[in-house]
Amino acid sequence: xxxxxxxxxxxxxxxxxxxxxxxxxxxxxxxxxxxxxxxxxxxxxxxxxxxxxxxxxxxxxxxxxxxxxxxxxxxxxxxxxxxxxxxxxxxxxxxxxxxx
Amino acid sequence: xxxxxxxxxxxxxxxxxxxxxxxxxxxxxxxxxxxxxxxxxxxxxxxxxxxxxxxxxxxxxxxxxxxxxxxxxxxxxxxxxxxxxxxxxxxxxxxxxxxxxxxxxxxxxxxxxxxxxxxxxxxxxxxxxxxxxxxxxxxxxxxxxxxxxxxxxxxxxxxxxxxxxxxxxxxxxxxxxxxxxxxxxxxxxxxxxxxxxxxxxxxxxxxxxxxxxxxxxxxxxxxxxxxxxxxxxxxxxxxxxxxxxxxxxxxxxxxxxxxxxxxxxxxxxxxxxxxxxxxxxxxxxxxxxxxxxxxxxxxxxxxxxxxxxxxxxxxxxxxxxxxxxxxxxxxxxxxxxxxxxxxxxxxxxxxxxxxxxxxxxxxxxxxxxxxxxxxxxxxxxxxxxxxxxxxxx
Amino acid sequence: xxxxxxxxxxxxxxxxxxxxxxxxxxxxxxxxxxxxxxxxxxxxxxxxxxxxxxxxxxxxxxxxxxxxxxxxxxxxxxxxxxxxxxxxxxxxxxxxxxxxxxxxxxxxxxxxxxxxxxxxxxxxxxxxxxxxxxxxxxxxxxxxxxxxxxxxxxxxxxxxxxxxxxxxxxxxxxxxxxxxxxxxxxxxxxxxxxxxxxxxxxxxxxxxxxxxxxxxxxxxxxxxxxxxxxxxxxxxxxxxxxxxxxxxxxxxxxxxxxxxxxxxxxxxxxxxxxxxxxxxxxxxxxxxxxxxxxxx
Numbered sequence: 001x002x003x004x005x006x007x008x009x010x011x012x013x014x015x016x017x018x019x020x021x022x023x024x025x026x027x028x029x030x031x032x033x034x035x036x037x038x039x040x041x042x043x044x045x046x047x048x049x050x051x052x053x054x055x056x057x058x059x060x061x062x063x064x065x066x067x068x069x070x071x072x073x074x075x076x077x078x079x080x081x082x083x084x085x086x087x088x089x090x091x092x093x094x095x096x097x098x099x100x
Numbered sequence: 101x102x103x104x105x106x107x108x109x110x111x112x113x114x115x116x117x118x119x120x121x122x123x124x125x126x127x128x129x130x131x132x133x134x135x136x137x138x139x140x141x142x143x144x145x146x147x148x149x150x151x152x153x154x155x156x157x158x159x160x161x162x163x164x165x166x167x168x169x170x171x172x173x174x175x176x177x178x179x180x181x182x183x184x185x186x187x188x189x190x191x192x193x194x195x196x197x198x199x200x201x202x203x204x205x206x207x208x209x210x211x212x213x214x215x216x217x218x219x220x221x222x223x224x225x226x227x228x229x230x231x232x233x234x235x236x237x238x239x240x241x242x243x244x245x246x247x248x249x250x251x252x253x254x255x256x257x258x259x260x261x262x263x264x265x266x267x268x269x270x271x272x273x274x275x276x277x278x279x280x281x282x283x284x285x286x287x288x289x290x291x292x293x294x295x296x297x298x299x300x301x302x303x304x305x306x307x308x309x310x311x312x313x314x315x316x317x318x319x320x321x322x323x324x325x326x327x328x329x330x331x332x333x334x335x336x337x338x339x340x341x342x343x344x345x346x347x348x349x350x351x352x353x354x355x356x357x358x359x360x361x362x363x364x365x366x367x368x369x370x371x372x373x374x375x376x377x378x379x380x381x382x383x384x385x386x387x388x389x390x391x392x393x394x395x396x397x398x399x400x401x402x403x404x405x406x407x408x409x410x411x412x413x414x415x416x417x418x419x420x421x422x423x424x425x426x427x428x429x430x431x432x433x434x435x436x437x438x439x440x441x442x443x444x445x446x447x448x449x450x451x452x453x454x455x456x457x458x459x460x461x462x463x464x465x466x467x468x469x470x471x472x473x474x475x476x477x478x479x480x481x482x483x484x485x486x487x488x489x490x491x492x493x
Numbered sequence: 494x495x496x497x498x499x500x501x502x503x504x505x506x507x508x509x510x511x512x513x514x515x516x517x518x519x520x521x522x523x524x525x526x527x528x529x530x531x532x533x534x535x536x537x538x539x540x541x542x543x544x545x546x547x548x549x550x551x552x553x554x555x556x557x558x559x560x561x562x563x564x565x566x567x568x569x570x571x572x573x574x575x576x577x578x579x580x581x582x583x584x585x586x587x588x589x590x591x592x593x594x595x596x597x598x599x600x601x602x603x604x605x606x607x608x609x610x611x612x613x614x615x616x617x618x619x620x621x622x623x624x625x626x627x628x629x630x631x632x633x634x635x636x637x638x639x640x641x642x643x644x645x646x647x648x649x650x651x652x653x654x655x656x657x658x659x660x661x662x663x664x665x666x667x668x669x670x671x672x673x674x675x676x677x678x679x680x681x682x683x684x685x686x687x688x689x690x691x692x693x694x695x696x697x698x699x700x701x702x703x704x705x706x707x708x709x710x711x712x713x714x715x716x717x718x719x720x721x722x723x724x725x726x727x728x729x730x731x732x733x734x735x736x737x738x739x740x741x742x743x744x745x746x747x748x749x750x751x752x753x754x755x756x757x758x759x760x761x762x763x764x765x766x767x768x769x770x771x772x773x774x775x776x777x778x779x780x781x782x783x784x785x786x787x788x789x
Contacts, residue, residue: 004508010550015318020259020297021198022311022319026304027555029509036514052498056680057717059512059520061505065498080514080706081714122579123572151575155568156606163565163603167536167572170559173579175572189562294580299557299573301532301585306558309547 002066003073004029033060037079039094045069047091054083054092102280108271111239111278112178112204112264113138115246116148118286119202121176123151123168125161129183130216131272132206136178150176158183162190162203169199170307172298174250177201180268181208181222188226194261195230196323197308198297200253201261203231204246207369207420208268209455217456218268219420220369224397224429230323232262232330233397237349237372239276242266244347247281250290251337258330259297260323267370267420269456274370281345289344331399352401354393355408357383361390363471364409366417368394368430371459375418378464389468400433406441414446414471418464418483420453427480448476452483459483496684501527510553511545515713517677517703517720518542521619522590524680528687529615531556532585534573538566538600540592541626542619564599566591567607570614586691587614593634594624596700597660608667608696615690616698618660621705629708633658636728637775638768639760641708646763656775661700665734670695672734676702678720682731682742689735702729710759719757725749727776730783739787751776 007028011017043054048070055063055070062077063070084092106114113135116124124143126136142148151168155161158179165175179187184205194201205223209215223233232252236242242264249262266272299305311319335351342348357379358364367375372393382389392408392415394401409415419428426432431449438445450467453459463483470476494500506526512519518541526533534557537543543560546553561569566589574587591600596618604616623641624630631644631653640646644653664672671693675683683701690697704720706713723729727748733740751773755761764772 002503003505004555015321018315018318018322020322021307022196022309022549023297023305023307024309024550024552026306026552026557028550028552030551031509031511033509033511036511056498056501056524057520057677059514059516059523059716060510061508061523064503066503076509078514080516080716081712082515082716085714086717123575125572151579153571153575154606154610155571156602156609159562160565160568160571160603160606163562163568164572164575166565167559167561167569167574168576168579169572170569171534171573171576171580171582173576175576190565193562299534299559301534301557301577301582304531304555304557306547306552306554308560309549309552310544310560311549315549 001064001071001073003064003076006030006032006075032075033078034075037077037097039079039081039096040074040077041072041079041081041083041092042095043070043072044091044093047089049089053086053088057086058083101282104278104280105275106239106278107134107273107275108239108242108266109134109273110138111243112246112266113142114280115243116176117142118281118283119247119250119290120174121150122173123153123165123175125153125155125164125177127155127158127161127179127183129158129180131208131268132178132180132204134272135204158186159190162187162194165201166190166194166197166199169194169201169295170299172294174292175201176203178204180206181210184222184226185210188229191226191229191231193308198259198326199261200259200295202246202249202253202264203261204264204266206268206272207265215455218270219454219456221421223263223265224419224421227398227429230260230327231398232260232327232334233265234262234395235265235369235397237370237393238271239274239278240347241349242271243278244341244345247286247290248337248341252330252333254290255333256296258326258333260326260330265369271370285344289341327399331401334396349395350393352396353404353408354395356391356393358390358392358408360388361412362388363414363416363468364390364392364412365467365471366392366394366415366430366434368397368419371418371453374459374461375464378461378468382468387468387472389472394430397430400437402437402440405434405437406443409438409445410443412445414448414474414476416448416450416467416471416476418450418452418467422451448478449480450483451480457484496528496688497681506531506555507546508553508555512541513707513713515706515716517621517705517716518592518619520677520716521617521701521703524684525588525590525617525687526556528684529586529588529691533557534585534587536561536566536570536573536587536589538591538595539563539626540595542590544626563595565603566595566600567616568603571607571610571612574612574614589614589616591616591618592625593618593620593622594632597633597658604664605667608664608669611695613695616696618700619703620700621703621708623708625705625708634660637772638764640763651763651768661732664698665739668737669698669734672698674700674730674732676720676724676729676731677704678717678722678724679731686733708760711757715757722749722754726751726754727780728754732783732787741783741787744784744788
């Protein structure tokens with residue numbers, strides 16, 4: 001899977017170590033988004049024909065197409081269901097968290 | 101060195117040309133227009149290689165130089181009164197983001213009522229904006245200080261925007277002799293290096309971002325420290341300028357004949373020149389008066405001022421502004437400084453020159469007389485107020 | 494090379510942000526950055542996208558980014574461009590991601606100025622049809638009859654009473670080299686327009702509809718479907734302005750029923766038959782005009 005991960009926390013320091021002015025290195029994640037989810041999408045890789053429609057329309061980019069099969073980054077999937085709606089062959093199911 | 105006869109505005113444009121900013125954002129407003137006009141001439145004739153942006157408002161002028169400074173480029177803009185107020189959001193933005201922008205401000209009265217002539221309510225109402233604010237006395241100082249402004253702004257411990265203030269019309273449009281500086285020495289004085297907090301195509305940066313309750317205070321503390329530190333740099337930049345070019349202005353403040361002065365008048369801006377003449381005349385007549393020129397209003401030279409005035413019997417502050425319902429901004433700052441330093445000298449506020457009204461030698465003589473007499477009006481006097489209005493008089 | 498799901502890069506440049514699930518704005522920015530690439534400088538004014546992406550020290554934007562003052566997106570873009578050019582930078586894109594308010598209301602002055610300056614920058618207006626970041630208030634691009642928190646729908650007034658500003662046409666009237674309307678519901682068309690903007694040698698403008706489940710009161714999974722339906726029922730047209738000419742990308746012979754589109758959204762749930770009639774008449778008048786003027 002080729003998706004950004006939680007970054008190493010910034011090293012502890014003192015007030016002198018703050019950036020000069022409100023700025024930061026781009027691309028630094030201190031939190032995941034999985035807590036926003038009630039349902040999680042599950043891709044049936046047997047059914048999936050790799051049309052990549054779900055990859056295209058995911059607002060969060062949580063579907064990775066780099067491998068042989070599509071993979072969902074569950075750290076950053078919010079369970080919005082846009083992918084499930086977009087799949088024309090029903091290869092994605094929304095499963096309630098805590099059930100599957 | 102080349103000697104010219106130019107106006108205050110023209111001097112600023114000449115200085116900016118020597119400072120070689122990468123980006124200039126230009127929007128016209130009386131009495132600053134000559135600055136942006138001359139800069140356009142220099143770009144046209146090839147003597148200045150800057151990106152010259154015709155922006156559609158002052159808010160956009162400040163926003164554009166925020167953008168260019170965020171890329172790490174040396175930037176310049178100029179404005180006055182209504183324009184300064186239109187960009188107030190940007191003033192706080194630039195200082196909070198630590199962008200070393202230099203801006204010339206032509207001090208002009210604020211509407212309403214409308215008035216295009218000089219007073220200092222525009223910049224003195226923005227002392228809270230986080231900008232370093234310098235006030236100059238004459239054309240030569242306008243030129244020299246504009247170059248010094250980059251030295252101060254881009255200092256690694258400061259990295260704050262600097263406003264160079266010229267009194268509208270009385271200084272922006274008055275012609276005086278100017279001795280130029282040579283480009284090579286200016287380049288050595290203010291060499292350019294891309295700013296350390298800039299965005300970077302090879303190592304991306306997110307800037308001007310949000311800092312919530314958890315971190316906001318700490319960013320502000322840093323900003324406060326940097327602004328306080330700027331006091332030393334205003335002094336050292338002026339001193340170094342003096343060593344290289346033979347002219348300096350006392351840094352944050354200039355104490356003129358204050359050593360044994362019984363009364364001291366604090367002035368800010370071009371009226372200092374008039375006050376010097378009166379001060380000399382009074383000294384000639386054996387009266388012990390002194391003049392304290394406030395060159396830098398932010399950061400405020402608390403300790404210096406207290407040390408200069410502590411033995412005086414009375415201190416007057418002459419300024420071209422008022423905070424309605426209270427007093428002049430410089431007066432408030434001075435009183436607070438003296439209280440902090442435990443200096444207990446009676447102080448008096450003289451508000452004059454509003455909306456371009458002249459401040460004459462006679463007006464200043466009256467102030468010195470009042471201070472010397474011990475019968476000065478408290479707490480505040482509008483000098484030269486016309487109590488009888490005679491149309492046609 | 495046509496841009497589609499297969500040809501787009503896998504790498505994400507806008508990732509880990511706290512936008513609502515199913516957010517049209519997030520998708521618009523995500524796709525735009527995939528097209529424009531890593532050497533982009535994103536200028537994002539106060540709006541949902543900058544709020545969810547820039548809270549120190551959580552930085553979900555993986556390219557250079559700056560929050561400008563609200564009114565000044567295009568002015569800061571001009572400054573960034575001038576600064577980068579003066580410093581000798583090459584091969585980069587300056588792109589703005591402003592919402593409907595940040596484009597057509599408070600942002601209009603600076604947008605106009607940057608087109609006037611012929612600055613080579615891409616201005617993307619992601620339109621969720623209200624000031625969403627502040628909790629759903631009416632903007633200049635809020636359509637007729639929308640319930641927002643400051644245009645409430647009650648007995649006397651049925652939500653907002655003004656039509657959408659014709660921002661695409663206002664921008665086109667500047668003579669901009671390239672402008673387009675788009676919709677996340679038609680993503681391939683959007684990608685095609687992003688590529689044209691990327692290759693445009695001068696200012697470009699894309700007005701992309703970005704449905705907002707929170708503000709529109711639609712299910713979070715309906716993003717693509719509701720966007721597509723807005724186009725199919727005629728309330729959103731897909732068009733371009735290129736080389737001084739308008740072009741309609743899609744000219745439906747028949748529209749899908751307005752009622753279906755309206756009834757799916759909580760923000761329109763109060764509209765009665767008269768309101769629907771008004772909306773239909775306005776839609777028909779718009780299409781009569783643009784067919785007359787833009788279709789050769």
